[in-house]
Amino acid sequence: MAGRSRIRKWLAWIAGALLALVALAVLALALFDWNRARPFIDDKVSQALGRPFTIAGDLSVDWRRDRDAGGLAALVPWPEFTARDIRIGNPDWAAQPQFARLDALRFRLAPLALLAHRVEVPMLQLVQPAVDLERDAQGRATWDFALPQGGAPSAWKLDLRRIGFDRGRIALDDALGQVKLAVEVTPLAGPIPYDQLVAQASDEARADASQSAGAAAGKTLAGQAPRDERVGNARGDLRYLFGWTAQGSYKGAPVKGSGRTGGMLALQDASQPFPLQARVRIGDSRIALVGTLTDPLHLGALDVRLWFAGSSMAKLYAITGVTLPDTPPFATEGHLTAQLRRGGSRYGYHGFRGRVGGSDLAGDLDYVTGGARPKLSGKVQSRLLRFADLAPLIGADSNAQKQQRGDATPQPADKVLPVEPFRTERWRAMDADVAYAAARIVHGEGSVPVEALDTHLTLDDGVLALSPLRLGLAGGTVDGRVRLDGSAAPMRGALQLHARHLKLKRLFPTFQPMQTSLGEINGSADLKAQGNSVAALLGSADGGLKLLMNDGAISRNLLETAGLNVGNIVLGKLFGDRTVKINCAATDLAAENGRFATRLFVFDTDDAEIDVDGTVDFASEKLDLDVQPHTKGFRVLSLRSPLYVRGTLKKPDVGVHAGPLLARGAGAVALGVAAAPAAALLAMVAPSHGDGDDGTCRKVLAKMRR
Template sequence: MRLARKIVLWIIGVWLALVVVLLIVVATFDWNRLKPTINAQVSDTIGRPFAINGDLSVHWQRERGASGMESWVPWPAFVAQDIRVGNPDWASQPIFAHLEAVHFRVAPLPLLAHRVEIPVLYLTQPTIDLERDAQNRTNWDVALAGSGSPSTWQLDLRAIGFDRGHVSLNDAVSKTSLQVTMETLQHAIPYDQIVAQQSSDAREQATKTVGASARTALARESGKEGNEPGKTGAAYQFVWQAVGKYQGLTVDGNGKTGGVLALQQADQAFPLQADVHVGDSHIALVGTLTDPLHLAALDIRLWFSGTSMAKLYPLTGVTLPDTPPYATEGHLRANLKRGASHFSYDHFRGRVGGSDLAGSLTFDTGGARPKLAGTLSSQLLRFADLAPLIGADSNAQKQQRGDATPQPADKVLPVEPFRTDRWRAMDADVGFNANRIVREAQLPIDGLSTHVAMDNGVLTLDPLNFALAGGTVASNLHIDGSITPMKGAIRMKARHLKLKELFPTFEPMRTSFGEINGDAALDARGNSVSELMGTSTGELKLLMNDGAISKTLLETAGLNVANVVIAKLFGDKTVKINCAASDMAATNGLYETRLFVFDTEDATVRVNGTINFANEKLDLDVRPASKGLRILSLRSPLYVKGTLKNPDVGVQPGPLILRGGGALALGVFAAPVAALLPLVAASRGAPDNTCATVLEQMRGSSKARPAPLPAKAKAPATR
């Protein structure tokens, strides 16, 4: 027994001695002897030069936060000084990264299971040079060399700690040159304090860009965030600044971050804050990032402001329309994955010009093309702010953008091409509603409702509905921008548009009970208004009863040709219109009058001929038929030649038309009249609908002269 006990004691003693010797060797070992081996091994693995030029040391200490066995076993703490990582041969600079020191601890017990567990890796004063060349080669992508078989070792890095440092970026693809510096804050700043400060700064910037109304709109979102779980305890420890160029635009920004980025713990939020100006666009954010290894949880408050939303495309990749100055504030959440990211901009609100805007949007990059979807609404929408979205922005705005196309001196229809170059960059599925629309020219649009769909360059607005002048305009628009020239189609029905609301400043209309009803169905090809009208095919129908017209009104409306014709027929006086009816057929831009007539107290005027929008030439025959002997000058027909820009209106040569002859000739228009009867049915609710009487007369036999209008129907519109 004594021998056996002695043997056991000897074995224990030898083992303890070996452990003590091993600990002494490890504790006193000069780790710098391993640097050549480490440098060579790492260089071979990453395929570029790697060197630890400074001291490499290991210190042993017990881990305070450990429990169980790990609390008894000392942990090695490694410190490597002056580390340099080289660039690939094609890079313009020799050094990719330089760190004054790297600190990290390793849990010893997991090493027995071939797992390297590092709680925190601290990077001291890093200097990093990021570069991408014109061939799209990047120096931050490292292809690790392998042995061909999977390694039995696993790396478990829990977090990365930062220190003050410098990062430069030179990107030939995006034409970006940035210099970013990071410094330590004198003391940590709580998350809530940064939220309040950034909110104030963003609203101040929005006020400068859009006006005082932006501050009021954005302030409605204040107080809704800042005390969310996982954010209250977050603190900012570093401040950064960035200067440089992005696609030729000046970049100037600053912000703050936390000190330690948790790579795996989803409950440990890393605070972020940024306030960046790119050209005249301002982007600000404050929020948190968690689970950065999977880029899965970006949760921030986001502010945008600038002179046009279209300028955000290089920054966001989202195709947005040209707009007036804008400012928005909302809540951005993101699930970031390579090639399949999802963004949601929730419950945002703001201003676009003089209009308010609110809603929620999502943006997904996982399909064949990125897709924007969601809903938008506006309580008050100024038509001037809506105009750029439909290509109706002013020449001054286009010149400011530098894309204005000179308008030919002899043309009226705009030749400015539509900007469809970005239509195929993404898809869209967005609903939009505006409760009230205001236009400076007092066009009484009361509301707008539409659903915008973009699919591989094909734009559809279905429906595209307006509440206009006490009536409705129901339409749908289809434009195929994936082909050149683009192909378009529009279907429109206008019902019960009240004349007194459509022309509120025209005194003779103020007491009118008249209204306008109309239908349009047109197909066309072209990349401008001029080209579309010059190739349009389809038909237009319009019916107006109990209205009025004058030379002054037509001048105000910009109807140059009609203005000259009315002046020739009636002079400068206001003319009461019992009924105006038009049915025109279009073929490749040539509009032919199947029926064009307007009936007044003094005469019935019929217009025959064509308007060629392809070359803007006119060829019309205006034939008035006087009622009785009221206006002798109306016995002569007129011709309308020339162009839309320079019309030539004169008296037809030849004998005078017999009094009443024009009215007799109207009987040949029985078929076109029948085509307009549905519009009469649509306006049955209007009292004293004189168009019903006029059109019924025109359907009569060409051998019988139409009966005179009833006395009540001939009464002035201001009765």
């Protein structure tokens, strides 16, 4: 019994001694004049940061309970350090003397964790921070700290859990990125629930869409968006506590924005989302988002609803780094997720929908960085696509549209073929693998009657390919592939297309004589070329072009409307102003270095069979053709005279040969040279399906083949 009593006494003495030591430690912390430690702290922190660090105000300690903690930790007081008037200097090269200044810095410290060599800071509070961020043209940035290298790793570890802040200011002057911003952060009058701000942000973004892309775009985005369980649900406990405004410039374009944030940023706990909301205008591009950020210390995850709107998607390249085509005014809305990693990040824009001009757009896209080049992949579809909205993508937009974008190239007065260069400089900035389909395409009067589109676009190290490329055109189909190598200088291109059963009455819906026609056009093109414009590509083309038309009609008015001045003049010389019915037209052209030569070029009409022989040089746009009519009977005496076509595409010279024409084409037919081209075109004459009469073309080609 006596032994047990002694043990109890010893344990009591030990417990009392420990309590006394704790009490003495607490008393020492409370009574110690911490201002005497400022020079030591300033020196050690300055060495660690590689920058001047100063606590210019008081340094004190208070004991407070952490009411946000659970269990015993919420009952036990924690030491809370407060350092006032903190200043962090900038490198000598910076324009501003200070990197940051805080009215005060408060942080709580877990004492027991110090026994395990761990500095555990449950919360760090920044009081009225002012930060000046600067980067010069050489890439030196004030936010890159020269931390000490080498030596044995420290046995101490920092565990920073949360950062809180209040009213503050951030200035950014980035000469390398051409960004200047001034951001002000202020407390809100009262907290705003997450769901309320989502609804408000949606209304604001749709108003921006209406202003940028028209009322129809606003109505499209006003419909019920597909619900995404990852955004907007189970967020009732989130509150926005601070508002911010930003103003400045980005690459010469004015920047203005505003938004709201939460008040406490969790650095370690990925389950604690930090609410974000922003509405920014850069030039005439508008961006809005609302959602959450989690695990920012490890560059974790962004999960927001995102809206874009502007005059052209191409202008987003400077903002996002994603190569996008020139488009009419647009607006989109979707769900953006981001997994941010230093070795490579992944962004997803899923379930998005919107409008581009008068066309709708929807789909899913992913953007991945970290490889040799970033890559964009996904699927995009349109229920309705206006051909006018597709025009800028294929270079068919008007000069007025190009001038509005500021990328128009003056067309030489003596040239017909467009010299506007392709914008390939961005093709090597990223890769792409995107499938696109348009179920229905509408076109205005005079436009090419494309009815549907289905293609697979790939972009690999500057090489753009559309393979396969399928078009529904004038009741028929066009299948093929296009390849443009933008990594080469000059650009190299290859085109393979096969057109089948294109209905003439749909190709020329406003030409009345064609509306009763059952005729069709069949053809193929296989060309290779190099150059950075349509003119340069055609001026260097090698390959062949075949075209076959039956049961058609032609007039000077039709050719004039189509801009075919040469054909307009030739037709007038042969037939006058009347409309001419064409039983069959067959063309086989061979191209070499931009010079297209006729292997076979024949028109069969009720009055005559007309042979065309010679060349069209697209490099110089010069014409060298002979037109030989073979009159059927004596009904049209004027058709007995052969014609010549000289001059250029811009200024053709058409006249009557003074003497008998030793037609190159006639000699070729006599030698049987036309047999092979006729046989190749004859293969395009498919058996009639009741919607056309190909008998005349079959007879004409069979005759030439013999």
